[in-house]
Amino acid sequence: xxxxxxxxxxxxxxxxxxxxxxxxxxxxxxxxxxxxxxxxxxxxxxxxxxxxxxxxxxxxxxxxxxxxxxxxxxxxxxxxxxxxxxxxxxxxxxxxxxxxxxxxxxxxxxxx
Amino acid sequence: xxxxxxxxxxxxxxxxxxxxxxxxxxxxxxxxxxxxxxxxxxxxxxxxxxxxxxxxxxxxxxxxxxxxxxxxxxxxxxxxxxxxxxxxxxxxxxxxxxxxxxxxxxxxxxxxxxx
Numbered sequence: 713x714x715x716x717x718x719x720x721x722x723x724x725x726x727x728x729x730x731x732x733x734x735x736x737x738x739x740x741x742x743x744x745x746x747x748x749x750x751x752x753x754x755x756x757x758x759x760x761x762x763x764x765x766x767x768x769x770x771x772x773x774x775x776x777x778x779x780x781x782x783x784x785x786x787x788x789x790x791x792x793x794x795x796x797x798x799x800x801x802x803x804x805x806x807x808x809x810x811x812x813x814x815x816x817x818x819x820x821x822x823x824x
Numbered sequence: 825x826x827x828x829x830x831x832x833x834x835x836x837x838x839x840x841x842x843x844x845x846x847x848x849x850x851x852x853x854x855x856x857x858x859x860x861x862x863x864x865x866x867x868x869x870x871x872x873x874x875x876x877x878x879x880x881x882x883x884x885x886x887x888x889x890x891x892x893x894x895x896x897x898x899x900x901x902x903x904x905x906x907x908x909x910x911x912x913x914x915x916x917x918x919x920x921x922x923x924x925x926x927x928x929x930x931x932x933x934x935x936x937x938x939x
Contacts, residue, residue, distance in 0.1 A: 808917075812927075
């Protein structure tokens with residue numbers, strides 16, 4: 713019930729294309745959904761976050777879509793660039809002051 | 825502003841030994857979280873400390889323990905090391921509350937190898 717599922721495990725996208733990563737959860741008590749980006753040799757860094765009262769949030773080329781009834785959310789990276797090549801983790805927590813549960817991650821490679 | 829610092833960067837231990845990993849949070853952050861990142865398993869929550877107290881614990885055996893000091897730095901101790909403890913151990917810090925703009929700040933991790 714605490715698990716966050718994520719797919720695909722790996723993704724290869726051409727430069728300029730759209731990268732889409734999907735996540736799903738079971739625990740309806742989750743109310744904070746961040747996405748983290750991790751480059752090799754570095755710790756993850758907060759990319760964008762959303763709460764379930766909003767269906768979509770956009771920051772630059774990154775958009776989170778949230779479907780509360782389906783308990784699913786996704787990250788869209790528009791105009792993907794080679795510099796976006798990294799591992800992306802979706803995550804969730806029950807409250808703003810609880811531990812964050814991470815999905816297994818998606819390794820994104822953007823090829824020229 | 826200095827980020828989250830972890831030491832050592834790499835640590836090689838023999839099975840059965842003890843390992844101690846250290847973490848210094850960002851100034852002003854009171855919460856420290858420890859995660860294990862094993863190959864292909866994502867980030868598994870280990871421990872959460874805030875104001876010197878253990879707030880939550882993940883599904884790990886008691887030989888994984890830690891503490892938080894008055895200056896909010898933290899250490900993770902792993903006793904009776906097993907080969908499967910080999911992983912990247914990440915420390916993160918935050919304010920007590922996270923929100924849309926302020927999440928965890930992670931260090932670069934300690935790579936623990938058990939031989």
